[in-house]
Amino acid sequence: MSNQTTYIGKPVNRVDGYAKVTGDAKYAADHDAKGLCYGVIVSAGIAKGKILHIDTDAATQLEGVFKVFTHENVSGLAWFNRSYKDMDAPPGKHFRYLQTDIVTYSQQPVALVVAATFELARYAATLVRITYEADAHVTNLTGNLDQARPPKGKKTGFKKPANRGKFEKAFQAAPVKTTATYYHGAEHHNPMEMHASTVLYYKDGSITVYDKTQGVLNTQSYIKSVFGLSGKKVRTFAPFVGGAFGSGLRPQYQLFMAVLAALELKRSVKVMMTRQQMFSFGFRPITQQTLAIGAMEDGSLEAISHSAVSGTSRFEDYVENIVNWSGSLYHCRNVKQSYELVSMDTFTPLDMRAPGAVTGMFGLECAMDELSYQLNIDPLELRRINYSVEDGSMKKPYSSKALMDCYEQAAAAFGWSERSPQPRSMKNGHLLTGWGMATGMWDANTVPARAKAVFTADGRLTVGSATADIGTGTYTIMTQIAAETLGLPLDQVTFQLGDASLPFAYLEGGSTTAASVGTAVQQACVQIRERLFSLAKDIPDSPFRELTIEQVSFEDGKLFMTETPANFIHLKDIMTLTDTNEVKVTSTPLPNIFKQMKYAKNTHAAVFAEVQVDEELGVVKVTRVVSAVAAGRILNPKTARSQIMGGIVWGISGALYEESVLDHQFGRFINHNYAEYHIPVNLDIHNIEVIFVEEKDDVVNPMGIKGVGEIGQVGVAAAIANAIYHATGKRIRELPITLDKLL
Numbered sequence: 001m002s003n004q005t006t007y008i009g010k011p012v013n014r015v016d017g018y019a020k021v022t023g024d025a026k027y028a029a030d031h032d033a034k035g036l037c038y039g040v041i042v043s044a045g046i047a048k049g050k051i052l053h054i055d056t057d058a059a060t061q062l063e064g065v066f067k068v069f070t071h072e073n074v075s076g077l078a079w080f081n082r083s084y085k086d087m088d089a090p091p092g093k094h095f096r097y098l099q100t101d102i103v104t105y106s107q108q109p110v111a112l113v114v115a116a117t118f119e120l121a122r123y124a125a126t127l128v129r130i131t132y133e134a135d136a137h138v139t140n141l142t143g144n145l146d147q148a149r150p151p152k153g154k155k156t157g158f159k160k161p162a163n164r165g166k167f168e169k170a171f172q173a174a175p176v177k178t179t180a181t182y183y184h185g186a187e188h189h190n191p192m193e194m195h196a197s198t199v200l201y202y203k204d205g206s207i208t209v210y211d212k213t214q215g216v217l218n219t220q221s222y223i224k225s226v227f228g229l230s231g232k233k234v235r236t237f238a239p240f241v242g243g244a245f246g247s248g249l250r251p252q253y254q255l256f257m258a259v260l261a262a263l264e265l266k267r268s269v270k271v272m273m274t275r276q277q278m279f280s281f282g283f284r285p286i287t288q289q290t291l292a293i294g295a296m297e298d299g300s301l302e303a304i305s306h307s308a309v310s311g312t313s314r315f316e317d318y319v320e321n322i323v324n325w326s327g328s329l330y331h332c333r334n335v336k337q338s339y340e341l342v343s344m345d346t347f348t349p350l351d352m353r354a355p356g357a358v359t360g361m362f363g364l365e366c367a368m369d370e371l372s373y374q375l376n377i378d379p380l381e382l383r384r385i386n387y388s389v390e391d392g393s394m395k396k397p398y399s400s401k402a403l404m405d406c407y408e409q410a411a412a413a414f415g416w417s418e419r420s421p422q423p424r425s426m427k428n429g430h431l432l433t434g435w436g437m438a439t440g441m442w443d444a445n446t447v448p449a450r451a452k453a454v455f456t457a458d459g460r461l462t463v464g465s466a467t468a469d470i471g472t473g474t475y476t477i478m479t480q481i482a483a484e485t486l487g488l489p490l491d492q493v494t495f496q497l498g499d500a501s502l503p504f505a506y507l508e509g510g511s512t513t514a515a516s517v518g519t520a521v522q523q524a525c526v527q528i529r530e531r532l533f534s535l536a537k538d539i540p541d542s543p544f545r546e547l548t549i550e551q552v553s554f555e556d557g558k559l560f561m562t563e564t565p566a567n568f569i570h571l572k573d574i575m576t577l578t579d580t581n582e583v584k585v586t587s588t589p590l591p592n593i594f595k596q597m598k599y600a601k602n603t604h605a606a607v608f609a610e611v612q613v614d615e616e617l618g619v620v621k622v623t624r625v626v627s628a629v630a631a632g633r634i635l636n637p638k639t640a641r642s643q644i645m646g647g648i649v650w651g652i653s654g655a656l657y658e659e660s661v662l663d664h665q666f667g668r669f670i671n672h673n674y675a676e677y678h679i680p681v682n683l684d685i686h687n688i689e690v691i692f693v694e695e696k697d698d699v700v701n702p703m704g705i706k707g708v709g710e711i712g713q714v715g716v717a718a719a720i721a722n723a724i725y726h727a728t729g730k731r732i733r734e735l736p737i738t739l740d741k742l743l
C-alpha cells in the first residue's frame, strides 16, 4: 500500500454513527415479533447447597404466565451426548443451567418465568418460593491460598509461566532488592447494554436469534451443540453491540434461557438480564501477586520473580497470562514465574479487557517503581536502562517495538523532566501532587478470518465477514480499508457483520479484529480489483489489454492507466460494457507463519499520570494522563483514540473506584448495582492526552495493523498508584485505592 492514502489513517467519522444516535441501530433486546413473550430469570439466594423445594404454583396460576422453567421440568438436553461448543470456554465441566437442584454459586439462575408481558413475568418471578439447604462455601481467596494449585487443562492463548537462568542465586546476590505483594478484587462486566437475547420462533422449528455477543458464529455453534439443532435451523445476528469487553466472548445464560423457552413453548421469547444479574456471571478474577526484583546499583535487573494466585470456580479453570509479561518486557537473565488457582464457590471468571496484562502489569510496574526509589534512579530512567529489543522469554526480536519513542514523546508531552523526585515534594497546602509512570504491553495477534466482497453494476461494493463491532469501530475501519483498496468513495461501500451466514471470523476479542478481518477485507478487495481489471481487458478494443495490473490504479470509482491518467474507465462502465451484474469473491488470507514465527509481536504504551491527593480527606483526583501508544499502523486516529481513552478511563476506574465486593458470610457480590459498584463519572475524568507513535511492521500482516482495543488500559492503574506514592509517600498495593487506605 502506498504512503498516500485517501481513507486509511484518516479520522473518518463512524459510518454507523447516524444509525446509533437516531435509534435506527437495533440491539439484541430491541427486536420484536408477533406474540413475543418475555422471560425473567430467578437467581439463587445462597452460594452453595441444595434446593429443597421450589414452589412455582403462585406464579404459574397467573393468567398470561406460560411456564416456569426449573430443574424439575427441564429434561436432558443434546448437551449431554454431544460436545459442548463455546470458542472461549476454559477447560472444565461447563455449567449446565436448570439441570440440577445443586446450587454452585450465589445468583445461579434457578428458574425462568415466561409470560405474555415483561411486567407480568417480572411480577410472577417474585412469587417463586425456594427453600434451600445451605452448605459451607469458600469465597475468600486470601484466606485459602494454601489451596492454590496449577491450572488444569489448556485454554487457547494461555502461555505457561516460564523460568530462565537462576533466580534464587541472582536475587541473593543482587545488591538492591524489592519484594512486594499486590492484590485486587473482582471487577464485573458492566457495558451499557445488558446481556439480552431475542429468539424468533418459526413454524418449521427454526429460530432467528439476536444476541449480545462478540461472535455470532460462537452463538450459533453453542445453540447447535446444546440443543441439538442443525445449522440451517439457527440464524444468529448481532449487528450492533452496546459495549462488550470480553463479556460477549462466551454465550451467557440468558441465551440458553431464551432458546430453551422458545423451543419448548414454540413461541418467540426475549430474555434480558437485569443490571444486578450482570454480576452473576464472569468477572475479572480476584488475584494476589508477589513480585521480587533484584538489581545492581546501576539499575540493571538481575532477577525477577513473579507469582500470582487467582480465584476460579469449582467447575472450570479460568486462566489468563498474568506473570508472563515480567519475563518479556525487560532485559533480565534470571526469571522465575508461577501461576496458580484456587477453586471457590463463585462462577468462573471471564476475560475482561486486556485480561492478565491489566493485572500482571499492575504488579510489575508498581514493583519497578518501588525499586526505582530504592535505587534512587528516576522511574523512567530505570525502564530505559532495562529496555529490551527482544522478548527474553521467547528469545525472539520484536516485529516492531517503538516503546522508546513512546517513553520520549509521552514524557515530553507530560513535562516529566520537571518532576522533583522526592515523595511529598510537590505539596501545596493540603493538596499533594504526584507524578507517576508505567509501561503497557499487549499482544499483536491475528486469528482466522475470511471476508466476501461483491461489486455490483450500480458501482457499489458490499463487503462482509461474521465479525462484530462492539463499539470499537469495526464497521468504520473495514469500510475505510475496502474503499481505499478499490478506490471508491466511502459512501459507495457497505460493510456487513454480525450475521452468522457471512464468511467465518473468530470472536472479536484480544485486539485481533482490525488486523485479522482487516487483512481479509483488503485481500477480498484486491481480488475484486483483479477481476475488474480482467473484465476491462475483455472490452472490445480495450486499451488495457496490453497492460499488467501493476500499470493501473483504482481511484475515485475509476480504473486509470497510471502512466497516462487521462486514460481511464469508470468501474461501473466496465460492468455495463461486459454485461456483468456482479463480481463476487471470498478471501481466506493465510498469514505468513514462518516469517511470523521468528518474531515476538506486541503493542506497547508509556503512561504518565498526575494525581492530586487531598491530605485531609484522602480524596484522589487524576488530573492528567498522557499515554503514548505504539500499535503498528493506525487505521483511524479518531476511533483508535477513543479506544485508548476508554482504556485510560477504565484504568482510572480500576485504580480508584471499581471492585465487586464479596461478602464472605453470604458468598455473594453485595454491591451488584450501579449505585454501589463505583465507576468514574465525567466529573472524575480530567485531561487525557493520547499520542500514537506509528510503527512500520511488515511481519504482523501486510498492512502492519496491530490492534488498539486493549493496550490503552494496561499500565494505567500502576501509573496512578505510583503517582499516589509520589504524592503521599504511601505505597498502596491493593486496588482500588479508596480514600480510607490513604488516611
Ligand code: MOS
Binding pocket: 214, 244, 245, 246, 247, 249, 351, 352, 353, 354, 355, 508, 509, 510, 511
Ligand atoms: Mo476482549 S477481553 O479481548 O473481549
